[in-house]
Amino acid sequence: MSQVVDALVGLWAGSVSYGTTVEKFTIALDTDGSAHLNTAETGGHGTWQMTGEDTFVFTITERLHEGDSGVSGDTEVTGIDHLIINIDAKLFGTAFVGTGTAEVFDAAGAVIFSIAAETTAQLAPAQ
Known part of the structure; x- marks a missing residue:
């Protein structure tokens, strides 16, 4: 494994x-290459590369609870079942x-709708 892959493997908060x-x-x-949210x-499952x-x-x-709702613009939306999250990330040491x-x-x-997402995370300390 490369050093970057090694740096990514682990739990991120x-x-x-x-x-x-x-x-x-x-x-x-x-x-x-599996990912667990x-x-x-x-919670949810997927992949990373x-x-x-x-x-x-x-x-x-990410599976949601039956009948969950969300907001799209100014409109409350009901009947949400799941969402698929796609993130492009950049590693900065022990953060992304x-x-x-x-x-x-x-x-x-x-x-039903799509929404932009921004994320930050830190590598959790080894237990």
């Missing part, structure tokens, strides 16, 4: 901003910053 909402999360990036309310010397992407499918989108889906798999 951070926050994501979308619209007027800020949420805390942890994400575990594993050596096999946890928030106070939900290097895209450059100090850049990487991750995609997470990223930008991307979260596409919000209903139970039938149709996109």
Whole structure:
């Protein structure tokens, strides 16, 4: 494994901003390219991969609670089933910053809306 890949593998704690909402999360990036997200309310799974010397992407499918709602612009949207988060990130030592989108889906798999997301995270200390 390269030093950059080694630097990314582990548990990261951070926050994501979308619209007027800020949420805390942890994400575990594993050596096999899998990614595991946890928030106070939900969780999700996906993949990550290097895209450059100090850049990487991750995609997470986050399952929500039946009937969850969200905000698209000034409109409250109900019937949200899951979202797919796509983030392009840049590593800065033991921190990363990223930008991307979260596409919000209903139970039938149709996109309800998409929203821009910005994230920052720090590598959690080894336990």
